[in-house]
Amino acid sequence: MPARLFVATPTKLLNFADCKRKYRYTYLETPRPPKGPAWAHNTVGASxxxxxxxxWRWPAGRRTAMEAVNRLRSNWRHEGFRDDAQSARWRERAADMVGLYLKDIDPYFEPRGVERTVSFTTARASLRGRVDRIDERPARDGSGGTELAIVDYKTGRRPLTPTDARSSLAMALYVLGARRVLRRACTRVELHHLPTNTIAAADHDEESLARHQRRAESIADDAAAAEERWHAGLTPAEADELFPPEPSPLCGWCDFARVCPQGRRAAPTKEPWAGLDEGDGPPLVSEDL
Incomplete structure (x- = not known):
């Protein structure tokens, strides 16, 4: 019988690589330990x-920046914010980000995919993920054909660079998945950073894609072996040894910090709104849309 493929997303792989204790709490424990409260920065990003x-799903005639701004305001959620005033302030900042980003967008451009699931298999793993947007553009080699570009929206406070785009495991796996599913050339990855309205872009080559694939397969192999031992039955001490925590200053941001003693010792738990950049923010543009 062929070996069973380990099914994973980039997020699942990176959770295992970053902290095996978090991986265990997220994917294996039943019932799953309770998470902490929602993060305000995740609310902003989701909105x-x-x-x-x-x-991009609307008909072209409806695609205006103001329509998108109105949609964001009417569907705004309030999870994670300190109070109603902070939530309202960030609703307007998020609306400004979206409005500025879409101000000069061609409404008649049709992406090849929006929230599109892509996947591919290797000898040992089935890897899949959902891409924010896939563009089909004229090929830059002058062949007259087309090529795909992977677009990922980012709302974090840190500006991004081409190195961030090229080093992202998720983006590389999306390239490989888009090639497999859509059967088009694809090397381009772009991080669209809405707080600064900038694009960090990079082009993969076959060597860089192969390197990311090898890393993904290596993590998948280790995670599959750990899961096999978990399902075979472990004592609590064996489970703690197989899925150890990785204490660091990042523990303060972990959803499971409240149930992880090592994480609490490594860093104080952050307030749910601590990830927000409370500086001046982007300029208001709604009145110009």
Whole structure:
């Protein structure tokens, strides 16, 4: 019988690589340990992503920046914010990000995919993920054909660079998945950073894609072996040894910090709104849309 493939997303692989204790809590424990409260920065990111996905699903005649801004405001959620005033302030900042990003977008451009699931298999793993947007553009080699570009929206406070795009395991796996599913050339990856309205882009070659694939397969092999031992039955001590925590300053941001003693010792648990950049933010543009 052929070996059973380990099914994973980039997020699942990176969770195992970053902290095996978090991986265990997320994917294996039943019932799963309770998470902490929702993060405000995740609320902002989800609202922006949902708005942009809806924008590209609308008919071209409806695709205006103001329509998207109105959609974001009417569907805004309040999870994770300190109070109503902070939530309202970030609703307007998110609306400004979306409005500025879409201000000069061609409404008649049709992406090849929006929130599109792509996947591919290797000898040992089935890897899949959902891409924010896949563009089909004229090939840059002058052949007259087309090529795909992987687009990922980012709302974090840190500006991004081409190195961030090229080093992202997820983006590389999306390239490989898009090639398999859509059967088009694809090397381009772009991180669209809405807080600064900038694009960090990079082009993969076959060597860099192969390197990312090898890393993904290596993580998948280790995770599959750990899961096999888990399902075979472990004592609590054996489970703790097989899925150890990785204490670091990042533990303060972990959803499971409240149930992880090592994480609490490594870093104080952050307030749900601590990930927000409370600086001046992007300029208001709604009145110009």
């Amino acid at each position: 922006v992503h949902e708005t942009l996905a809806d924008f």
